[in-house]
Every structure is written in structure tokens, then in C-alpha cells.
Amino acid sequence: MFKKTSLIFMFSAGLFSINAQQTIPFRITKHNNIIVKTLVNKQDSLDLMFQIAMEDASISPDRKRRADHLIFDKNEISEKNTVQIGKFALNNVRFFNNELTGHEADGKIGTGMFAGKTFKIDYDNNRFEIYDKQPDLKGYQGMMLLNENGQFFINADNIIDGNLQQEAYFLLQSGYSGALLYSNDFAEEKNLDKMLKVTSEKTMKNSSGESIVTKQGILPFFKLNNSVLKDVPAGFFVGKRKTQAVNYFGADMMRRFIWIFDADRKTVYIKPSKYFSEDYYKIK
Structure with a gap:
């Protein structure tokens, strides 16, 4: 099942044009999902759930906000979109239509926004951190x-x-x-x-x-x-x-740890977060 793969990411490297560490804020819902606020194609304000199990993006048929400026083809795919997250702009983002997502989200966005970079999911401070070089790994496994x-x-x-x-x-x-x-x-x-x-x-x-x-x-x-x-x-x-x-x-x-994924996605480093000993979420 597992083999080495060569990945082609659809997101612009422009997000990482500065050598310094970059951060993207997020919020965590009561259902443990990560939500980032985005502006799609400079027109549509969408709350997108971070989905680590995908690379591209999608919108949900149950979304609360309008996505009028995403144009889908007959295969329900929309190419070459822009996504702005705070001061960061992503280009050439591919969206899929009508994919279910988590609570409080209009759609999903995946790991393509970290293409070629080391990144951290920091649950203690509600933010992603993006690095051009490997960060300090003291205390991580x-x-x-x-x-x-x-x-x-x-x-x-x-x-x-x-x-x-x-x-x-x-x-x-x-x-x-x-x-x-x-x-x-x-x-x-x-x-x-x-x-x-x-x-x-x-x-x-x-x-x-x-x-x-x-x-x-x-x-x-x-x-x-x-x-x-x-x-x-x-x-x-x-x-x-x-x-x-x-x-x-x-x-x-996932929220019970802080995660650092290396740039080539062969190693991940973890340490317990502030949620490590919290009560577990109850499936309803």
C-alpha cells in the first residue's frame, strides 16, 4: 500500500517568498476541527476546514456562505483560483465541488498550501507555522x-x-x-x-x-x-x-500533540500539547 510518491502541488510558492518563519492563525471548533478564514478569488469569504488527508480544496453543498466566484467544469472541478488567508495569497488552487466537510465549515483546504516547506500544527497557540529551514526540535519525538x-x-x-x-x-x-x-x-x-x-x-x-x-x-x-x-x-x-x-x-x-512535518514528508515530530490529558470527544 505504501510507496514513495512524487507529488505535484497546485499551490503557488509565493506564500513562502520570505525566508522568515510564517504563521497562519486558525480556530478549533468544539468538534476538534481546524477552521481557517479565507477570501476566495478576492470575492467569496469562506471558512474552510483544514483537512490533512487531502492536498487541494473543496466546497460543501451545505455551506453557509456563498461561493459565487468558483466556476466548476462538467467534472465538478474548478482550477486556477486564488485563496487569501490573512496577508498570504495562494494561486492556482484547485477546488472540488459538493464534498461534505466538518461542522462550521463551508469547505476544506489541504496540505498543498505548505508545499515544499516544513510546517507545524501548533494546537497550543492556534496557528500553523511554516519554515524554510528545520526549526528547533528540542522536546520532540x-x-x-x-x-x-x-x-x-x-x-x-x-x-x-x-x-x-x-x-x-x-x-x-x-x-x-x-x-x-x-x-x-x-x-x-x-x-x-x-x-x-x-x-x-x-x-x-x-x-x-x-x-x-x-x-x-x-x-x-x-x-x-x-x-x-x-x-x-x-x-x-x-x-x-x-x-x-x-x-x-x-x-x-491530533489535538493532543503539536506536529512538525518535514519538507519531504518522510518524518514527523511530535510532543504533547496542552490538550494531551483532556477528556475525549464523544461521538453523537
Whole structure:
């Protein structure tokens, strides 16, 4: 699944024309999503959710604000747009139409705005920091970052039963408000329905009328490098109809760390944030 890829970013390098460190402010919603205020094509003021699992941008059919100056082709793609975030201007931004997004957002914006640069997600100070050179890494732990078509995977240990550690890869998914969401394969192989303490269950119907059952359990321990979190909420699907192909490391887990991604996206450095020991987000 994981291989080295050559990425082509659609965002202008003009954002990084100054050698000094750059910052972009954001706010965190009560659902753990990161929101940045943008001006698209110098006309449309949109609140976009930062989605670390994508490179480009999109707008939602449920947006609260108008996006009249995005022109989409027959494939629902809009090319060569500008996005202004504070004093920073991005050019040649590609938008996709009608993609669902998080609460309080009109759409999404991805990691393309950091193309070729080291960047930090600083949850303590509600801002992104962008570097031309590697910043001070004192107090941080380095981890291998697996990059698959612009999506980032990290490796962690899941302690399900006693001291037995089950290794797994997780997709960083800042659009998922919860903590962990396991893939169908992992949930079945590790028999999570019986091994975890289940706290809730929800049944939904898809467009074909088929039932999709999700459960929330409690993972006793989760180990990411030298950091250990206890009693972590973990979702998974049960029944005949399942929809989850990969494990998610959600926004609730991401906010518990400060992240520095190196420029070539092969290594990520983490340290606990002020939210590390906060109560977990409850999926409703």
C-alpha cells in the first residue's frame, strides 16, 4: 500500500517568498476541527476546514456562505483560483465541488498550501507555522511518516488485551472529530467487538436501505512513540455491511500533540500539547 510518491502541488510558492518563519492563525471548533478564514478569488469569504488527508480544496453543498466566484467544469472541478488567508495569497488552487466537510465549515483546504516547506500544527497557540529551514526540535519525538498520494500514515501500538501490543498504521484524518476509528480488517482480525468494552452502538441506513452498524469501544492503552494514552474511544463497524478501509487517527487525537512535518514528508515530530490529558470527544 505504501510507496514513495512524487507529488505535484497546485499551490503557488509565493506564500513562502520570505525566508522568515510564517504563521497562519486558525480556530478549533468544539468538534476538534481546524477552521481557517479565507477570501476566495478576492470575492467569496469562506471558512474552510483544514483537512490533512487531502492536498487541494473543496466546497460543501451545505455551506453557509456563498461561493459565487468558483466556476466548476462538467467534472465538478474548478482550477486556477486564488485563496487569501490573512496577508498570504495562494494561486492556482484547485477546488472540488459538493464534498461534505466538518461542522462550521463551508469547505476544506489541504496540505498543498505548505508545499515544499516544513510546517507545524501548533494546537497550543492556534496557528500553523511554516519554515524554510528545520526549526528547533528540542522536546520532540521523531516518527517515520508514510506518504501515500498525499495522505499521511503513522505507526502506533494498540494495547487491547493485557500487555499484548497490536501494531497498526493510522491515516491522519483531521476531518474525523473522534479519536480512533478502526478499519474493517483490523476490527475483525482483533475481534474488537468482544475484546473492547463497548459503550454505544448506532445503526444507520445507506442509500440502498442496508443497515450499517457502528460501535464505540474503549481501547485500554494506545502508544504513539513514547507517549501513552489511556482509555481511548475507538470506533469500528460490525455486521455484514462495513465501510471502513483504513484506520483513522482522528482530530481528537491530533489535538493532543503539536506536529512538525518535514519538507519531504518522510518524518514527523511530535510532543504533547496542552490538550494531551483532556477528556475525549464523544461521538453523537
